[in-house]
Amino acid sequence: MKIGLISINMHTKSLNFACPIHSWAFQRFLELNGIETQIIDYTPNYNDDFPAREPAPYYEKKYKEQLEKNPQTEEGIRDREIKLHQYKSKWEGYAALHDERCQRFDKFEQFVQRYYNKTDEAYDEEKLEEVDSGFDCYICVTDVIWSCDDYWGFDTGFLLDSKTMENKWKIAYAASRGVPKELPDCEEAYFARAVSDIDFVSVREKSLGDYVHSLLPDKQVTNVIDPVLLLPVEEYENILIKPKTENYIVVYYAMERPKELFQMATRYAKTHNVRIVELTHMPIAGGMVQTEDIEVIQDFAAGPEEWLGYLKYADCIFTNSFHATCFSILFHKQFFNSKRNGDKLSNLLETFELTDRTFDELRKGFAERAAQKGLRRNYHSARIFLGIEKRPFDRKIDYRKVERILTQERKKSGDFILSAISYAQEHPRQKTDYDAVRKNMDMVFAYYSNTDQAIWTGGDINEEQEELRQICNGKTEYRLYHWKNSGEIQPRFDLFQREGYTLEGWYLRIRIKHDWYWVHTDGSIVPRDQKHRPSMDREHMLLKPGMNIPYVPVRMISVMIADAVWKKNEKEEEKK
Numbered sequence: 001m002k003i004g005l006i007s008i009n010m011h012t013k014s015l016n017f018a019c020p021i022h023s024w025a026f027q028r029f030l031e032l033n034g035i036e037t038q039i040i041d042y043t044p045n046y047n048d049d050f051p052a053r054e055p056a057p058y059y060e061k062k063y064k065e066q067l068e069k070n071p072q073t074e075e076g077i078r079d080r081e082i083k084l085h086q087y088k089s090k091w092e093g094y095a096a097l098h099d100e101r102c103q104r105f106d107k108f109e110q111f112v113q114r115y116y117n118k119t120d121e122a123y124d125e126e127k128l129e130e131v132d133s134g135f136d137c138y139i140c141v142t143d144v145i146w147s148c149d150d151y152w153g154f155d156t157g158f159l160l161d162s163k164t165m166e167n168k169w170k171i172a173y174a175a176s177r178g179v180p181k182e183l184p185d186c187e188e189a190y191f192a193r194a195v196s197d198i199d200f201v202s203v204r205e206k207s208l209g210d211y212v213h214s215l216l217p218d219k220q221v222t223n224v225i226d227p228v229l230l231l232p233v234e235e236y237e238n239i240l241i242k243p244k245t246e247n248y249i250v251v252y253y254a255m256e257r258p259k260e261l262f263q264m265a266t267r268y269a270k271t272h273n274v275r276i277v278e279l280t281h282m283p284i285a286g287g288m289v290q291t292e293d294i295e296v297i298q299d300f301a302a303g304p305e306e307w308l309g310y311l312k313y314a315d316c317i318f319t320n321s322f323h324a325t326c327f328s329i330l331f332h333k334q335f336f337n338s339k340r341n342g343d344k345l346s347n348l349l350e351t352f353e354l355t356d357r358t359f360d361e362l363r364k365g366f367a368e369r370a371a372q373k374g375l376r377r378n379y380h381s382a383r384i385f386l387g388i389e390k391r392p393f394d395r396k397i398d399y400r401k402v403e404r405i406l407t408q409e410r411k412k413s414g415d416f417i418l419s420a421i422s423y424a425q426e427h428p429r430q431k432t433d434y435d436a437v438r439k440n441m442d443m444v445f446a447y448y449s450n451t452d453q454a455i456w457t458g459g460d461i462n463e464e465q466e467e468l469r470q471i472c473n474g475k476t477e478y479r480l481y482h483w484k485n486s487g488e489i490q491p492r493f494d495l496f497q498r499e500g501y502t503l504e505g506w507y508l509r510i511r512i513k514h515d516w517y518w519v520h521t522d523g524s525i526v527p528r529d530q531k532h533r534p535s536m537d538r539e540h541m542l543l544k545p546g547m548n549i550p551y552v553p554v555r556m557i558s559v560m561i562a563d564a565v566w567k568k569n570e571k572e573e574e575k576k
Contacts, residue, residue, distance in 0.1 A: 001169075001425050003030075003037040004119070004135035006157055008143055010112045011043040013050050014281040015104050016254065017307040018143065018228070018323035024115045026141050026173065026227035028235060029414075035421055039118040040133060045125045045152045045513075053105040055283075056094035063087035093283030100301035101283070107303025115239070125155060128162040129555070137169035137424050139417075142204055142226055143323075144178035148187050153513050153558070159194040161555060166434050169424040170197065173417050174204040174224050179342035180211070185481070189442050190556055192216055197432065200420035202413075205347045224413035225351070226326055229406065233330045240308035245277065245297060250314040251289055252279040252307075254321040258338035260359055262289050265318040268336075268393050269294045274315055279307065316393070322348060329354075329406070332399045352405050354397065435553060438485060443557055445483035445549075447495050447506070449476040450564040454496040483560075487551030491543045491562055500569055506543040506562035510552060523550060 009023035023039055030037050051058050066084050071077050094101055112118070123133060138160050145158035156162055160170040172195075183191065192215040195201060202222040203209045209221045249272075251265045266289060269276050275295040278287045279302060287298040302310070311317060311327045317335040319325060322344045328335035329352060337345060337358045349355045452474035461468050467479040478495055491506050508519040509528060516528035521541045542565060543549060552560070 007141040029230040041122040043124045059091035096285035103301040132164040139171040142174040146177040161194040171200045176204045241305040248275045249316045252319045261338040442482045444559040447478045458495040501566040504567040
């Protein structure tokens with residue numbers, strides 16, 4: 001059986017150290033257990049055409065595009081200001097760190113070439129839909145692969161929902177959705193449908209398991225540990241690069257810029273007389289740790305092996321990163337965490353009974369001790385937290401207990417993935433009629449009046465399942481929720497009237513992700529060009545009375561719209 005692994009691996013905008021490492025770790029774990037796999041060279045949909053080696057010109061272009069915009073609403077102005085700040089910050093940061101970024105990118109590429117068994121061919125979401133990569137079984141592997149991007153939506157490759165994967169074995173290992181957020185009904189319905197087709201499902205965070213269970217009560221979902229925790233520590237010691245610097249602590253932050261993390265690390269470095277090595281994937285020239293009292297080394301050019309080396313030989317680690325915390329545990333390091341959006345870090349700490357490594361918990365503990373000494377009890381007092389003792393970071397981790405938990409979690413997680421693969425190797429997969437599934441999926445269908453002169457004649461609407469709204473220039477749209485793309489429904493012709501005109505029919509267009517397509521008479525779909533109207537091309541399908549709205553065999557349609565086509569009455573023409 002040929003097994004393909006799809007994950008966030010070599011294609012990462014931020015060049016996050018953990019991305020190439022966790023994919024290698026999972027492949028290496030399977031290799032140690034006698035299972036051969038290939039990592040699919042896959043670019044996530046949200047990466048688009050991002051130039052990962054030299055991003056500065058990309059953000060310069062984005063910044064200048066925003067400058068040319070002239071929003072009219074307060075919300076639009078506020079959104080523009082936020083984007084201007086973000087783009088300018090990244091443009092200037094990447095420009096200042098240009099050489100370091102190039103070095104870092106090259107080291108990531110070298111890591112992939114050195115350690116991966118991967119496909120020669122590169123894929124993205126569209127290509128995976130059309131070109132069979134040749135595997136009998138697909139495994140989607142951690143990290144935040146089940147998130148719904150505000151613009152791009154779900155990545156169908158990460159959900160194993162590409163056309164070429166149909167009726168192949170599907171396994172999810174340690175899937176994560178990142179920070180939980182409320183999804184539109186159509187996206188939630190799509191997610192549930194895609195996950196329902198995955199044969200063996202495991203997730204990294206308990207909250208995601210609960211969410212999947214709420215959508216699919218009969219679906220068995222297993223909680224497992226991240227792939228980097230499956231490997232024995234010796235595997236990482238064999239590939240890491242030992243840093244030249246000594247007597248240091250690591251400050252590594254991801255996504256957010258936690259001020260408390262920098263303050264606590266600086267306090268620790270001063271009281272323990274060590275230097276600070278600052279690591280991040282954010283393009284911040286000069287770093288965020290600003291102090292004249294201690295030496296700070298910012299290594300923006302580090303690669304994955306160097307990152308591992310910094311963590312391995314650090315005196316202590318200060319981080320808000322999930323994977324840096326994983327390696328802190330593997331390397332038996334003393335570490336401290338600041339807050340992080342989402343629950344993946346808190347879930348990890350709860351699993352290993354290490355919730356006391358957060359600053360909030362430390363603060364509570366010191367406040368309690370302060371109260372015992374007769375001082376004012378104040379859980380949020382920096383004076384008590386930092387000043388009550390000379391060294392407020394002396395609470396040590398009992399790694400004997402942690403190792404016992406890790407042994408249990410490794411067995412449970414290893415049993416899950418090895419059993420799933422074994423079952424797939426020994427059994428044929430039951431065939432699924434994907435057309436039948438798509439025809440039964442709920443979606444949104446809308447009738448668009450295409451003129452501000454049309455009058456609504458469709459009667460009362462059911463507000464729970466329907467919506468009548470005016471779009472631009474007074475044009476009307478009638479939306480149906482929970483509509484089926486079955487190919488058995490005829491379009492309605494009693495919804496609108498227009499004086500002097502007859503409703504000749506409907507042109508059909510569909511939205512897939514963020515792109516619009518016209519439906520042709522032969523059932524094919526073609527990209528919608530704003531300069532090209534259907535009336536200019538008679539191959540566009542015109543739905544007339546008695547015809548069925550055709551079934552469009554596409555994996556994910558966010559909305560299907562019927563555009564009204566009006567024909568001037570002959571009597572009106574004669575009067576002219």
